[in-house]
Amino acid sequence: MNSQREIFALVNFIEITRECRRQLVEDVLRGNPDLFRFLFEDKNKNVQSLYKQRYELKWLEAHWLKCKELFDNTDIPIATRREVLKIFLKWYQKFVEAWGYESADAFFFNAEIESLELLIDTNQRWTAMLNQLEMSFVRETKLLDKQIEEVKKL
Amino acid sequence: MNLMTLIKYVGGSIIEMPLQIVDRQLEFYQQRKNAEHAQQLRMEEASFMQQLDMERQKFSAELNEMIANNEIERSGKVVEIFMEYQKTMAKCTTSIQESLGKMTIELRRQAHDLMEEKKRLYYQMQKDATNSAMEQLKTIRREFPEGSMEYQIMGDAVRAQIIGIVENSNRFMKVIDEDFARMVSNLDTISRNAEANANQYLSMAFGNLLQSKFRGDTKLLRD
Numbered sequence: 146m147n148s149q150r151e152i153f154a155l156v157n158f159i160e161i162t163r164e165c166r167r168q169l170v171e172d173v174l175r176g177n178p179d180l181f182r183f184l185f186e187d188k189n190k191n192v193q194s195l196y197k198q199r200y201e202l203k204w205l206e207a208h209w210l211k212c213k214e215l216f217d218n219t220d221i222p223i224a225t226r227r228e229v230l231k232i233f234l235k236w237y238q239k240f241v242e243a244w245g246y247e248s249a250d251a252f253f254f255n256a257e258i259e260s261l262e263l264l265i266d267t268n269q270r271w272t273a274m275l276n277q278l279e280m281s282f283v284r285e286t287k288l289l290d291k292q293i294e295e296v297k298k299l
Numbered sequence: 300m301n302l303m304t305l306i307k308y309v310g311g312s313i314i315e316m317p318l319q320i321v322d323r324q325l326e327f328y329q330q331r332k333n334a335e336h337a338q339q340l341r342m343e344e345a346s347f348m349q350q351l352d353m354e355r356q357k358f359s360a361e362l363n364e365m366i367a368n369n370e371i372e373r374s375g376k377v378v379e380i381f382m383e384y385q386k387t388m389a390k391c392t393t394s395i396q397e398s399l400g401k402m403t404i405e406l407r408r409q410a411h412d413l414m415e416e417k418k419r420l421y422y423q424m425q426k427d428a429t430n431s432a433m434e435q436l437k438t439i440r441r442e443f444p445e446g447s448m449e450y451q452i453m454g455d456a457v458r459a460q461i462i463g464i465v466e467n468s469n470r471f472m473k474v475i476d477e478d479f480a481r482m483v484s485n486l487d488t489i490s491r492n493a494e495a496n497a498n499q500y501l502s503m504a505f506g507n508l509l510q511s512k513f514r515g516d517t518k519l520l521r522d
Contacts, residue, residue: 191412249391249398256493260406260486264413267482271417271475275424278467282428285460289435292456296449297442 150228157229158236161211169204179203192268199261205244206254209237395497403490407483414479421471428464432457 172180179200183193212233216226238248250257436457443450 249394252497286431
């Protein structure tokens, strides 16, 4: 392998991982909505895991997207891009596996994020309906209590 | 006057004739020589052409053999590449399908857990509302004499509230079931699209690898 290409790849990957790490720290400090909901807001463990998973997958995918940006740079010769891609894929495979995923899962990160969004949206809709129903039950009970009190006064 | 003129002058024809004969003989000899030479040249040319033709045939045969050998080697290589391609493709497709299967099962489980959680919350809410209505009925029985108009009116109000709770319950359960069915259907669609995209990506990736192989760039696959 051309050592210059390898050095080019490694330098860029280090920069990508550094950027993503910086993003992670910023998200924690600034309160990314998904992280915030996972860490503090929703007490339901099922829902918490959805937010955590969505954040994690987006963060993992960001590494790939940044690398893709690198490949999209037309100034880099095709042969170099191919070498860089090969090195990156090897590294990305191990990186994804280190996070407890199968390497093939990386094919579906986007689909999984989309699916999680569907679950989160549906859950939000159900939660809103439940809140409305709860409000309705409380209102009915209060109204009846009030009615009973009024009739008692008669 | 030179000798020849003098001979011609004193009856040169006698001398001249033999010279003419010699000339003709020389000419004839020369012609025969030329003919022989031409014949020899033609023969040599024919021989050379024959030799050339033989050489050409020999070269052509060698070339055909070389091409045939290369074709065989190439065919062997193609078969080998295709076998390797099919194996890798099958391996990748299997791991992708396994991964996708796991993802789909996990997402369905999560969707099911969410639905169960919401139903559990709703049952609790409904139970609280029903208990509250029962408490109100007890209050009505305690506060108003049975058969009185107040007893009747308040009793009807509580019963209406209980009916309302049951209707809400049915409505909510119906919505939850419909949403769940739609969600599962959408999850299936996302999975199918993801699988199609992955297969397309694999075909493209392996297609490129195959092309590289045929171009003799075998290094790419080995790496």
